[in-house]
Amino acid sequence: MTGKLYGIGVGPGDPELLTVKAKGMLEGAAVIAYPVNRRGEESTAMEIVRGAVDVSGKRVIELIFSMDPDDNVRRRCRSDAVKELAGILDEGQDIAMVTLGDVGVYSTYMYVDEEIKGLGYETEVVPGIPSFCSGAAKARIPLVIGDEGLAVVSMAKNNEASLESALSGFDNVVVMKAWNSMGSLLESIERHGMGKKNATVISNIGMEGEYIGPLDPEREYGYFTTVIVKKGNGDGE
Ligand SMILES: C[S@@+](CC[C@H](N)C(=O)[O-])C[C@H]1O[C@@H](n2cnc3c(N)ncnc32)[C@H](O)[C@@H]1O
Numbered sequence: 001m002t003g004k005l006y007g008i009g010v011g012p013g014d015p016e017l018l019t020v021k022a023k024g025m026l027e028g029a030a031v032i033a034y035p036v037n038r039r040g041e042e043s044t045a046m047e048i049v050r051g052a053v054d055v056s057g058k059r060v061i062e063l064i065f066s067m068d069p070d071d072n073v074r075r076r077c078r079s080d081a082v083k084e085l086a087g088i089l090d091e092g093q094d095i096a097m098v099t100l101g102d103v104g105v106y107s108t109y110m111y112v113d114e115e116i117k118g119l120g121y122e123t124e125v126v127p128g129i130p131s132f133c134s135g136a137a138k139a140r141i142p143l144v145i146g147d148e149g150l151a152v153v154s155m156a157k158n159n160e161a162s163l164e165s166a167l168s169g170f171d172n173v174v175v176m177k178a179w180n181s182m183g184s185l186l187e188s189i190e191r192h193g194m195g196k197k198n199a200t201v202i203s204n205i206g207m208e209g210e211y212i213g214p215l216d217p218e219r220e221y222g223y224f225t226t227v228i229v230k231k232g233n234g235d236g237e
Contacts, residue, residue, distance in 0.1 A: 002189060005116050006082040007109040007177045009102040009128020012226075013044070013206025015051030017129050025126060026053045029096035035065045035081075035108050044207070044224075045098040063097075065108045078108075082115045089121050091190055102130040106176060132174045132226050135202025139212045141228060144172055148232075155181040158190070167192045171231050179203075179225035183217045189229060192219075 006025060011017035018026075026032065039062065041084040049055065063081040066073050088095055097129055099107040103125050113123050132152070136143045144150045151166035154175040155157060166173045167188060178185055178201075189199055199215040203225040215227060 001092055002121055003092055004095040004115050004122040004124065005085060005089060005113070006094065006096045006124050006126060007103045007107075007113055008096050008098050008126045009107075009130075010048045010098050010100065011129040011206070012043050012101050012131035012134045013048060013204070013210075014134075015048050016050065017134060018204065018208055019126070019128065022126050022128060023052055025192040026055075026096055026098070027212045028059065029094060030096045031059045031061065031093050032059045032084065035062050035063050035097070037065065037067050037097070039064055045097075045100045048100070049098055054103065059093075078111060078115070082112060082119070085112065086114060086119055086121065089116070099128070100131070102128045105130045105152070118203065131224070132155075132176070132202070132228065133204045135212065135226055136228060138210075139200050139202060139203060139228070141200060141230065143174070143228070144222075148172055152176065155185065160184070163188055164191075167194075167229065173229040175227040175229065177223075177225075178227045179221040179223050182215060182219075182221060185218050185227060186215055188217075194229070198229055200232065201229075202226050202228065 008022050008025060010022060010176040011160040029117045032055060036043050064077050065081060066077040068074055085095060097109055103109050117123050148171040150172045151170040151173045153162045153166045154177045155175055175185060196214050201211060201213055201215050203221050
């Protein structure tokens with residue numbers, strides 16, 4: 001009998017935000033897989049797991065998912081990772097593949113899930129707490145309230161068009177992968193008649209160097225940076 005692949009969301013940083021279900025599954029898993037960009041790179045998701053689960057005695061495998069701008073390189077990496085996973089599933093072993101935050105929010109796991117399912121294996125997704133929910137809770141701001149709507153966009157490729165339409169059409173916008181686009185993000189916010197007070201930066205939530213505060217385009221932010229923009233907040237300053 002072949003094994004089953006589980007995609008497990010481990011939350012944004014604090015190991016205590018691992019769900020009871022995720023923790024139980026990771027404790028029971030003989031094989032844990034974690035994605036990295038480059039061989040030997042630190043995995044934040046795996047650090048979170050290590051903070052809550054004793055992984056000694058488990059087979060822990062690193063899977064390379066390159067962020068190379070070349071689509072072919074990225075596809076080749078994914079196909080190698082899928083082959084490796086399929087080989088372990090063929091041994092009859094279940095695999096818990098971990099992902100930061102929630103599995104459904106900008107996570108590589110969902111590509112893998114589709115490919116593994118396509119090969120005829122069984123899969124299951126265990127959700128985790130998304131970073132922006134955790135950050136909003138810490139900042140004590142509602143993501144949506146009353147009849148408001150919410151858009152989630154990524155600035156990874158300086159995605160101006162989707163940011164502009166989100167700012168036009170929604171009361172609240174979560175801007176992910178915002179770390180190196182703060183200047184252009186602030187300009188867009190100002191074009192929509194808002195200002196710094198409408199934006200709350202949530203950075204490294206639940207990790208070392210946590211920052212929750214106003215958008216300062218002069219400040220340096222790391223990769224784990226998200227901005228919550230709220231139309232009904234601030235005075236457009
Ligand atoms: C590849 S996406 C992963 C999102 C993740 N699956 C989730 O549910 O939050 C990476 C982006 O998520 C956001 N992010 C992840 N962890 C974060 C944290 N601890 N604090 C703030 N933002 C975080 C940042 O916008 C970062 O650029």
